[in-house]
Amino acid sequence: MTQTSTATRTGWWPLVAACTGAFMLLVDVTIVMVALPDIIDDLHMSFTGTQWLLDGYALALAALLLAAGSFADHAGQRKVYLWALIVFALASLACGLAPSGGVLLAARVVQGAGGAAMMATTLALVSATYHGRQRGIAFGVWGGVSGAAAAVAPVLGGLLTEHLHWRAIFLVNLPISLGAVWLTLRTVEESRRPGKGRLDWAGMVTFTVAAGALTYGLIEVGQHGWTSARTLVPLAAAAVALAVFGVIETRGDHPMLDLRLFANRSFSGIMTGAMLLVPAAFACLAFTSLWLQQDLRLGPVMAGLALSPMALASLVTSVAAARFLPGLSPRAAIGGGLLLIGAGAFLQGTLDADSSWTALVPGLIVTGVGVGLSIPSLSSAAMSYAPQHRAGMAAGTVNTLRQLGYALGVAVFGILYQDGLAPYAALDDVYRASAVTGLAAGLLVLATVRPARAA
Structure with a gap:
């Protein structure tokens, strides 16, 4: 059975199978944020442990993503995806049942490892299954699902934490994983790309x-x-x-990452923008969630809703840009988006002792517009500035640097947040650092990326 006939026979079900895994692993990057206060209280975790709860997952994603993609080329995309779903489900079960902070942190790292293999294989499976116009539609749906994950995660985490328990944010992955495994076995054909060299x-x-x-x-x-x-x-x-x-x-x-790619000035600019975008836009949200719940005394649901304007603005912007600005260059989309992210962070860094959650809304919306402009262009832009035979490596490198940027952002901003200031003042410092990061990255992209070549 050929891959083309597989798509004809099974319709869009392989896309559903791939998108289910992608949605789940991306939700788990940020769903923990609104549950942090409850986890800290229940497991008596330190501030450092709290940072590792976020960073352990992101680091495993970043460290293993490129290697997982290379391994899947040899072993088979479908096989690796199925095993990744099983590992992710078992790690989620361990997170949900964790009796201590140490066990939870270890399970989060394993969960991130499974997530890395899932992220490395979902797009490859979609690409192997669909062709022509169907492939374009499938990639668009995959990207939309990825954006929806960011929008849903804070609210979903708040609902599960407030009405069930923080452990539910991990246990909910079990039925979803089982559904994805069943659907993959039923509808997805095996795909592999031999001859790619040894694993690095x-x-x-x-x-x-x-x-x-x-x-x-x-x-x-x-x-x-x-x-x-x-x-x-x-x-x-x-x-x-x-x-x-x-x-x-x-x-x-057979390098995992061909460093010669960075000799291309535009490629280096795109990669730097990708690495700095995520800390500028997202790493600060973990500390915002702590301020909302520990200092403003909002519940998890309300805290999740307070963070949602950014994700909603991002979704609306990405859809509108794809429809009305299809010819927007990577330089303009990524560079302009980063400048808006920096401006949005600057607007959020104006809190005082009397500020409520509504003070964040304007900045969250501006940041969301920047995210919606820039993130959809990152992978395609990276591939357009890389040789054809390195396109997959370029796309994987973007996702690797995004997750690494998030982990480093949480670590660096954590230094600012625990410097002894009042929580709102410390959060102001975090947002000012985010603003500088976003503005500097935007200017760098505009200065280094060639405007003539479209993604």
């Missing part, structure tokens, strides 16, 4: 060590300062691991 284990290990050590060192700064051995040792280890990773990827025959 050395690159994967050194990249993981570099990303993990850097994040650990930055998180430890908040408690122990910049001169502590608990900060300096992991930061030094990160520098060494990153240097070794560079040597391995430069000299290897």
